[in-house]
């Protein structure tokens with residue numbers, strides 16, 4: 001990527017990565033022993049291994065039959081695909097702005113024989129349209145900056161049904177306390193159902209206008 005003749009570092013949240021392909025593969029063992037396989041590549045987040053924050057998230061979230069789940073910033077798909085496999089009667093919408101990540105997520109859905117999920121490519125809340133969810137899960141793009149993260153929290157709140165939950169994982173040292181305070185401000189509540197390895201999973205529940213009154 002060039003700007004004014006200057007070479008800029010390419011981030012994992014670039015829409016069209018130009019870095020040379022470097023295909024890889026990572027695995028995730030499900031609680032029942034099934035092993036999920038994920039194709040990865042250069043230019044996407046955590047291509048060498050499933051991120052520790054992602055693993056903490058997967059310990060905290062258990063979808064229920066009928067849940068409509070949004071995986072916000074799905075990367076090559078570890079969160080959305082594992083959740084869809086855990087509960088085949090839930091439906092998972094996976095969204096990423098990075099086209100290479102979207103292609104991998106689609107391929108990984110097929111490789112793992114997951115049919116109760118879709119991948120949408122583009123800026124998260126532009127592409128989800130009028131879909132509504134009762135769970136939003138995100139390992140957010142910290143490097144994109146605080147304003148992007150805050151817009152994601154607000155966007156999640158706006159698209160959650162009453163009683164729906166947002167789960168966000170963040171490194172303790174990368175602003176977990178202030179992100180929890182921000183979520184508390186938007187939703188009126190926040191707790192930490194999981195923490196480990198220097199990460200915290202923060203959860204907020206959308207309260208109905210009736211319950212607020």
Ligand SMILES: C[S@@+](CC[C@H](N)C(=O)[O-])C[C@H]1O[C@@H](n2cnc3c(N)ncnc32)[C@H](O)[C@@H]1O
Pocket residue numbers: 012013014045046051054072073074075076077078079095096097098101122123124125139140141142144
């Ligand atoms: C920290 S990575 C997490 C990837 C994956 N969920 C995982 O756990 O490995 C955050 C992801 O958010 C994506 N992202 C950044 N800004 C976005 C936006 N505005 N809309 C959708 N996805 C976005 C990035 O491309 C990146 O793949």
